[in-house]
Amino acid sequence: MKAESIPTRNGFGDEIAQLGHENEDIVVVDVDIGKSCRTDKFRAELPEQYLNVGIAEQNAAGVAAGLATCGKIPFVVTYAVFGALRMAEMIRQEICYPELNVKIACSHGGLTPANDGASHQSIEDMGVLRTLPNMTVIMPADYNATRKLVREAAEFDGPIYLRFTRDGIPQIYNEDVEFEIGKAHQIQDGSDIAIVANGDTVHLAIDAAEELKNKGLSARVLDMHTIKPIDEEAIKDIINNIGKIITVEDHNILNGLGSAVSEIIAEEGKGKLKRIGVQDQFGQSAPYERLLEMNGITVDNIVETALNFEN
Amino acid sequence: MKDISTKELEQKATEMRMKVIDMIYKAQSGHPGGSLSAADFTTACYFKDMNIDPENPDWEDRDRFILSKGHVCPIQYACLATLGYFPEEELDSLRKEGSILQGHPSMNRCPGIDISTGSLGQGLACGVGMAIAGKMNHKDYNVYVVVGDGEAQEGEIWEAANTAHKYELDNLIIFLDANNLQVDGTTDEIMPNGDLGEKFRAFGFDVIELDGHNMQEILDALEVFHNNKNGKPKCIYAHTTKGKGVSFMEDVCAWHGMAPNEEEYKKAMKELQEKLEEQKAVNRSEI
Structure with a gap:
């Protein structure tokens, strides 16, 4: 039986909003593609915990690092190709090297931004970020897995890269499934x-x-x-x-x-x-x-x- | 705000310059030029202006100090050691294996470092994040960020400046260390900056332009900014001299990232010692 297809970015959007209500230190740092990355609910419901720094990804990484030094748990939200590559050196210097509690949460992973073409398809991101010391790299397999792993990431103290799909993918897991970071x-x-x-x-x-x-x-x-x-x-x-x-x-x-x-x-x-x-x-x-x-x-x-x- | 006179601060800045030269000589590696151009305002921050507690470096209400131009960390290390963040002997370990004093500042190794820097253009964005967190958490600390004029060629500086303006960060103060030199030559030659004061004004900052080696002007500017919480981020456009205080290093590009040899070291220390004696004499006569 094939369940309906849902993009995993939706799972991120739903879970981050819930997490934000539970913990006021969770902050979303958007770079003008929040709607597309599904942070619109968070933005509407939690304006005091929401930043949008415009089309400025490098700066977003630095702002998040600064927030993290003050006890915030920032999620920088963008597309995978920008989150991993445009921000790569800022993630290395200001997030991974000081081992700060910043999450890079990216939609449009892999070939899923299909119609957008090669500029937006992200085929190198996990490989690039995998080579950074202190970084954890995660891609959940469906909507429910995404919700669980986003929650795990929020509770984990340290840099994490999360990769989601733009396009819908079939549901695999029910709501009760549990995941542990680093455990297949x-x-x-x-x-x-x-x-x-x-x-x-x-x-x-x-x-x-x-x-x-x-x-x-x-x-x-x-x-x-x-x-x-x-x-x-x-x-x-x-x-x-x-x-x-x-x-x-x-x-x-x-x-x-x-x-x-x-x-x-x-x-x-x-x-x-x-x-x-x-x-x-x-x-x-x-x-x-x-x-x-x-x-x-x-x-x-x-x-x-x-x-x-x-x- | 600590009770210390302008003249005493000037003397302190000379002492910090001596420590900079001493540690770079012992390491036979490091960046004296920019450390000396940034010496006066860094001294003003650490020994008078900032609300900090060396016993409690991670105190959440503290003022933050970021060297976005991280290579000039010897001046920051000199201040931190003198204030007791770590033993002064550590200064001799600069750039050596296992040292808390890395070639560029590492927050996880060295107490008193608020963020790791070293890759140019990134520290300002981090300072913006700290200033936003201050607003979110209803704290009244200030965030000081030292940006080089060469460094202002990095695009991320201006992305961060935009963000500081949008979020009305009047708790953010940039020291723009305008020494007019960068690694390959003068800024005019390599990439003309134009009027950086006007640029920051256009980005929504309050800007005060001053002589970055005039302690009184630095203190006056800080006072003006502290008394003007108007929702605008602040910039002290400090005209400085690279290598300031050591005659043969002043305005010489080569001293960006070169350690003095023994002869140069002795000459530099002699000059600074003479300056210090003059300042001490003045301060004694005023007591």
Whole structure:
């Protein structure tokens, strides 16, 4: 049964408003795309905790750092490509180096700003921020996961990058599901192969596992919502008990989830990996599903990769 | 506000300059030029104007002091050590492995540093965030941010200036350290700034232009600003001399980021010592 599709930015918007009511130290720092990032409810209901610094992302990062030194819990809200790349050095210098309690909460992750074209599609963000010391990098897989992980992030003391989708993605979890930062969420167990995905590709992994079951292959499916710190135990468990891993991500094939997993495999000296993701190429204006297809980020390709996975 | 005379503050500034030269010489690394141009207003803030408690560096009601031009931290370290934020001997560890005194200030290592800086253009935005938090939390502290004239070429400075204006941050005071020199040459040659006072005025700031080495003018400007909580952020446009106080360093670009050798060190310290003796004599005669 396919539930309705909801963009995960909506989950952020709903949860941040609730968190703001619960804790007056939570501050939203917008950069003129609040409406699009779903902070409009927060803005309307909590004007005393709301800042909009205009189209000035670098400054937004610094303002947030200053707020955090005074006990505030700022969420800088923008699109992933700007939040990770335009602000990268400010995040490094003023947020990660002093280890301040600032959250960078970004909509429009991966290829989800599809019609906007390559300028707005964010395929490098998690990789760039993954290399910053003290940074935690998270992409939730649906609306309910987003609400839970945004709440976890607000309660966590330190810099976090959160990445959401612009476009709707299918719902996977019910409201009671719990998540822990840095701990993979196992959706189903399996013994022949493991599919490790995050964000908007988790539902593809679930569908692929279902098809593989019909073809006689048992697949473990992990939602690796936190790619840094990555859940090494979960990956090592696959390496030791299953051996074959397919990673699936809406991010450049370089330096994202697949790279993080391959680092563990390389150091362990065992396990086999196939990476599915953006093929180190810029996108274009096109339907979101078409962009995924152009990069092989599809249920069919996951299934085919699993069936052709050499022993 | 501490009870200290202008003449005593001038003497204190000379003492701070000596500590700057001494620590950069011992480190054989650091930035003397800008540390000396910023010496007088930094001394005025730490030894008279600011409401701070060296025993309690994280006191939430304290005034904040940010070197957006973080490379001139030797002058801030000199002030912090003298006030007792950490033992004076630490000054000898500047830029050495394991030191609390990093080449650029680190808030997690050094008590009294309100934000880590070093990458130009970023400290002002952080100061804006602290000033906004002060307004949100109904605190009456002030936030002082030292910005270099070369640094004002960074776009983020002007993004932050916009934000200071929008949020009516009359608790924010910029010291614009206009020493007219940057690494590759004069500001006129590298990237002419024009009239930075007019620029900040256009961004909605109250601006006072003064001689950044005239202690009385600095104190008067601070008093004017403290008495004018009118919703406008403040800027002290301080005309300064890079290397001020050491004759052979004054207005010489090369002293931006170079340590003196032994001969230069002795010459610099002798000049500053003579100045200090003069100031002490004047202060003694006035008691």
